Amino acid sequence: MSSTQPLLQPYRLRDDSLANRVVMAPMTRSRARNRELLPTELHAQYYAQRASAGLIISEGVWISPEAVGWHDVPGLFTDEQVAHWKPVTDAVHDAGGVIFAQLWHTGSASHPDFFDGRAPLAPSAVNPGLLAPTPTGRKPTAVPLAMSKRDIQRTITDFARAARNAMAAGFDGVQLQAGFNYLISQFLNPRTNVRTDDYGGPIENRARFLFEIIEAVSASVDLRRVGVKAGPAWSERGEFVAGADALADSEHVIGRLNDYDLSHLLLMGMMADPAAGPLKDLAGDEMFRHFRKLYQGTVIANVGIDQHRGNALLADDLVDLVAYGQAFIANPDLPARFASRAPLAEPKPDLIYGPDVAGYTDYPPLQG
Numbered sequence: 001m002s003s004t005q006p007l008l009q010p011y012r013l014r015d016d017s018l019a020n021r022v023v024m025a026p027m028t029r030s031r032a033r034n035r036e037l038l039p040t041e042l043h044a045q046y047y048a049q050r051a052s053a054g055l056i057i058s059e060g061v062w063i064s065p066e067a068v069g070w071h072d073v074p075g076l077f078t079d080e081q082v083a084h085w086k087p088v089t090d091a092v093h094d095a096g097g098v099i100f101a102q103l104w105h106t107g108s109a110s111h112p113d114f115f116d117g118r119a120p121l122a123p124s125a126v127n128p129g130l131l132a133p134t135p136t137g138r139k140p141t142a143v144p145l146a147m148s149k150r151d152i153q154r155t156i157t158d159f160a161r162a163a164r165n166a167m168a169a170g171f172d173g174v175q176l177q178a179g180f181n182y183l184i185s186q187f188l189n190p191r192t193n194v195r196t197d198d199y200g201g202p203i204e205n206r207a208r209f210l211f212e213i214i215e216a217v218s219a220s221v222d223l224r225r226v227g228v229k230a231g232p233a234w235s236e237r238g239e240f241v242a243g244a245d246a247l248a249d250s251e252h253v254i255g256r257l258n259d260y261d262l263s264h265l266l267l268m269g270m271m272a273d274p275a276a277g278p279l280k281d282l283a284g285d286e287m288f289r290h291f292r293k294l295y296q297g298t299v300i301a302n303v304g305i306d307q308h309r310g311n312a313l314l315a316d317d318l319v320d321l322v323a324y325g326q327a328f329i330a331n332p333d334l335p336a337r338f339a340s341r342a343p344l345a346e347p348k349p350d351l352i353y354g355p356d357v358a359g360y361t362d363y364p365p366l367q368g
C-alpha cells in the first residue's frame with residue numbers, strides 16, 4: 001500500500017508540519033528574465049504546481065549584486081524583489097506547501113561579464129577552473145579578486161539581510177548554500193582559500209566565514225528556520241576535487257552545526273562513484289550513514305535517489321527527508337506519482353534553463 005511508504009509519511013520540521021518526506025531540491029531555472037532579477041507570475045505558478053512536496057527549497061537566490069554568477073536568477077536584495085517573491089510564497093502556501101529560499105553567492109564561480117569586466121570576489125585570487133553560465137554562454141572562470149576583511153564583513157551582512165528579506169517575503173525559512181563550488185565552499189576549500197589571516201589556514205579558520213554568517217543571520221531570523229547545504233561532495237571539477245582533508249574538514253563543519261538549533265542539513269551523496277580517492281568510503285548510502293552519526297538534527301539526503309532507495313533510506317533511519325531535483329522538473333506532482341508508483345516523466349534537457357513556460361510550467365500532473 002502506497003500510504004505505508006516512508007516517503008509519504010508526514011514529518012514535523014521544527015514548527016512546520018510537512019505533508020510528506022519528499023523535498024523538492026533547490027534548482028536554478030533561469031526564468032527571471034528581467035533586468036531587476038525579479039521573480040514573476042511564472043515562478044508562482046511553477047512553485048505552486050510543486051507544492052505537494054513536503055518541503056520546497058527554492059532555486060538559489062542572490063544575496064547581493066556581487067553574488068551573481070548565473071544568468072537570469074532572481075535576487076532577494078531589493079525591496080522590489082521582496083515584493084515580487086510575496087505572490088510566489090503566497091501561491092505555495094495557498095496550495096498547502098512549505099517553501100524555504102536558498103541563499104546563494106557564487107564567488108569565483110562567476111564571471112567578469114556580470115560585473116562590467118571586473119573580476120568577481122572570492123576568498124583568494126585563485127581561478128577555480130570552472131565554467132560560468134553567462135548570458136552569452138558558458139565561459140571559463142577568471143582569477144577573482146581576494147576579498148578584504150571589509151568585503152567579508154559586508155558579505156556576511158548581505159547574507160543576514162537576504163535571510164531577513166526572505167522572511168519578509170513570506171518564505172518559511174532559508175537554506176544557506178555552503179556546498180558544491182560556491183563562495184562558502186571556496187572558503188572551506190584549502191585549494192581556493194590560501195588566506196593567511198583568520199579566515200584561512202586550519203579548518204577552524206576556513207569555516208569561520210560560514211559560522212559568522214550563521215551568527216549574523218541568527219540576529220534577526222530564528223535559526224530553527226535556517227538550514228545549511230553542506231558536505232564533502234563537491235562538484236569534483238576544477239579546484240573542487242576532494243583532497244586528503246576533505247572528509248575531516250566536512251566532519252568539522254557538520255559537527256559544529258550541532259552547536260546551533262538549525263532547521264536541517266541538506267547532505268549530497270557523491271555525484272559519481274568515488275572508486276578511488278579520499279572519499280571512497282562514502283560511496284552510496286555510506287555518506288548518510290557516516291554523517292547521521294555526527295549530526296543530531298534533521299538530515300535531508302540528495303543526489304540520484306529513486307523512489308525505492310528513498311523509502312529504504314528512511315526505513316533504515318539514515319535520514320529524515322529525501323530531496324529530489326531532476327524528478328521534480330517534469331513531475332510537478334511527484335508525491336502523487338510515488339503514491340501510485342506511476343512512471344516518471346523525463347525533463348526536456350534543452351528547456352531546463354529557459355527561456356519561458358516551455359519545459360517549466362507545462363509539464364502536466366498525472367491526471368492531466
Ligand SMILES: Cc1cc2nc3c(=O)[nH]c(=O)nc-3n(C[C@H](O)[C@H](O)[C@H](O)COP(=O)(O)O)c2cc1C
Nearest residue numbers: 025026027028059060303304305323324325326352
Ligand atoms: C537544473 C538544476 C539546477 C540546480 N540548481 C541548484 C541550485 O540552485 N542550488 C543547489 O544547491 N543545487 C542545485 N542543483 C542541484 C540539485 O539541488 C540536486 O542536488 C541535484 O539535481 C541532484 O539531485 P537529483 O539527482 O535528485 O536531481 C541543481 C540541479 C539541477 C538539475
